[in-house]
Amino acid sequence: MRLQLSGHGASRGSALGRARVRLPHALEVVEKRIPANLVEKELRRLHDAVDSTRGEMQVLRERLHGALAKEVGEFLDLHALLLDDPELLHGLDELIRAGRYTADYALRLQRDRLAAVFDGMDDAYLKSRMDDLDHVIGRIHAHLNKRIGGPKGVAGDILVSDNVAPSELAQLQAQGVVAIVTSAGSTLSHSAILARSLHMPLVVGAARALQKINDGDVLIVDGASGSVVIEPGPEDLLAYRQRRRELAKEQRELGRLRSKPTRTMDGVDIVLLANAESGEDVAQAHSLGASGLGLYRTEFLFLQRNELPDEEEQFRTYRDVVLGMSGRPVTIRTLDLGADKADRTGLVLGNEDNPALGLRGVRLSLANGELFDTQLRAIVRASGYGPVRVLVPMVSTREEMLAVRKRLKRVAEKLRRQGAAVADRIPLGAMIEVPAAALALHSFVDIVDFLSVGTNDLVQYLLAADRNNDALGELYSPLNPGVLRLLKHIINVAGEYDIPVAVCGEIAGDAALAPLLLALGLTEFSLHPATLLEVRKAVRGSDLSALKARTGKLLQARDRTGIENWLKSASPLHG
Numbered sequence: 001m002r003l004q005l006s007g008h009g010a011s012r013g014s015a016l017g018r019a020r021v022r023l024p025h026a027l028e029v030v031e032k033r034i035p036a037n038l039v040e041k042e043l044r045r046l047h048d049a050v051d052s053t054r055g056e057m058q059v060l061r062e063r064l065h066g067a068l069a070k071e072v073g074e075f076l077d078l079h080a081l082l083l084d085d086p087e088l089l090h091g092l093d094e095l096i097r098a099g100r101y102t103a104d105y106a107l108r109l110q111r112d113r114l115a116a117v118f119d120g121m122d123d124a125y126l127k128s129r130m131d132d133l134d135h136v137i138g139r140i141h142a143h144l145n146k147r148i149g150g151p152k153g154v155a156g157d158i159l160v161s162d163n164v165a166p167s168e169l170a171q172l173q174a175q176g177v178v179a180i181v182t183s184a185g186s187t188l189s190h191s192a193i194l195a196r197s198l199h200m201p202l203v204v205g206a207a208r209a210l211q212k213i214n215d216g217d218v219l220i221v222d223g224a225s226g227s228v229v230i231e232p233g234p235e236d237l238l239a240y241r242q243r244r245r246e247l248a249k250e251q252r253e254l255g256r257l258r259s260k261p262t263r264t265m266d267g268v269d270i271v272l273l274a275n276a277e278s279g280e281d282v283a284q285a286h287s288l289g290a291s292g293l294g295l296y297r298t299e300f301l302f303l304q305r306n307e308l309p310d311e312e313e314q315f316r317t318y319r320d321v322v323l324g325m326s327g328r329p330v331t332i333r334t335l336d337l338g339a340d341k342a343d344r345t346g347l348v349l350g351n352e353d354n355p356a357l358g359l360r361g362v363r364l365s366l367a368n369g370e371l372f373d374t375q376l377r378a379i380v381r382a383s384g385y386g387p388v389r390v391l392v393p394m395v396s397t398r399e400e401m402l403a404v405r406k407r408l409k410r411v412a413e414k415l416r417r418q419g420a421a422v423a424d425r426i427p428l429g430a431m432i433e434v435p436a437a438a439l440a441l442h443s444f445v446d447i448v449d450f451l452s453v454g455t456n457d458l459v460q461y462l463l464a465a466d467r468n469n470d471a472l473g474e475l476y477s478p479l480n481p482g483v484l485r486l487l488k489h490i491i492n493v494a495g496e497y498d499i500p501v502a503v504c505g506e507i508a509g510d511a512a513l514a515p516l517l518l519a520l521g522l523t524e525f526s527l528h529p530a531t532l533l534e535v536r537k538a539v540r541g542s543d544l545s546a547l548k549a550r551t552g553k554l555l556q557a558r559d560r561t562g563i564e565n566w567l568k569s570a571s572p573l574h575g
């Protein structure tokens, strides 16, 4: 019988397919004991499954490339760490040895024990790590039962689950899953961001999904509106086909914008720069006509390994990025490790109470002078091959920028003396993502050449809301009157001092929010190439002077709904 559920649209696109229901923590294992003489064999079975899981993760890790390599990779690293956790493994051995349980049941018991510990924690972030643990345990369980390679026959299916981990998204897509519906989750989670990059339709927060949807039910999912139709009728099917035609037309139209300027209806040119972290991103940015790279994240070079990359390796990587953009400026951000971007090299301290407020970004670089100089040398050498700008993450004070400027100058002078081809000028910029730096911009505008606003972090520090914590729901959001006022302040001050300013957080890649950023006076956007054409289309359909006439109204909005209403009323002004 036809039934319609509603959740939140987290990644656009629509899909028609059979439901593949994945029940939460599906370790439905009955209690079973083994005789003493089979204990060693059972232990071997468990260890083989753990080894196979580790191997599977390594293979997945090595296969990662492109836009998602960094983010998915970080989750896989986290899962690999959990897999090596002595608490987990030792506990399992003990349960098999002393309790004589089967490996499957031991896994179940150990999961429940750890879940109880996680549940008792006050820290919501740690609590939410239980999802990661479940994911790892689920993989071991699959190997114990030789259900490797994920569920069979999912091609064309729509996964219905309580939640989905960022690290499994790419794999699910490769297996042919065409859309995902989750009963929990938020539209701002990492999974949602990744689903959007992958163009995988996703509906989150469809609370009754697991009760109402049965395995094999036919579903129509709309990742824009958040609607899920179970056992659709003829009218639904017609509407679905119509929607698909519209989407295909939209894609064809977007394709035509590749060589078009990013110009508003009233003739103002907007700069679209790309965020990149891999060769594929660079190639895509180049082919879609990005004006340059506004954010090249260097962390990925450091994250996927146990030893630090040396100067030569870094130089070759940066040089190839510069060559890949053939003369368009490339903004290389210095290492932004720390907090949720932990590494395996021992650089990042593992014992900070508050890593997001700890030794991360430029703080970490300045505390490791030699490492920082090595990176600066590599970047400066790459500047001999095309225009390069250096961007510094997590700046809080003038002193930090002065220290970086001094180092950069010293490194460049030494390289010139050594005969290297170094650009005459390497602009130095600051990421604005710490509220104090945003408020006190006037205190260091004289020592920076450009600014880039990292709204992902700025929002989390301004609202004291962890960007990775789904439990906070919609609290972590740029659609907040305080965030908008601070953005306006940054754009105004940069304008007064004639310093170019871009926004490089996720907000810049959301075409629906382009009118808002334009109204605030932003003229440079830096975004993932996956959404570059959509944002270009939004800009081309915008009447900038009409939007600016309404900036006051936008800043008067008192809450998220007020801002959303402003966006709705602004839509006739952008096509």
Ligand code: PEP
Pocket: 295, 297, 336, 433, 453, 454, 455, 456, 457, 458, 504, 505, 506
């Ligand atoms: C940001 O914080 O907005 C940003 C672009 O940097 P990252 O997401 O790499 O922290």
Ligand code: MG
Pocket: 393, 433, 454, 456, 457
């Ligand atoms: Mg940041």
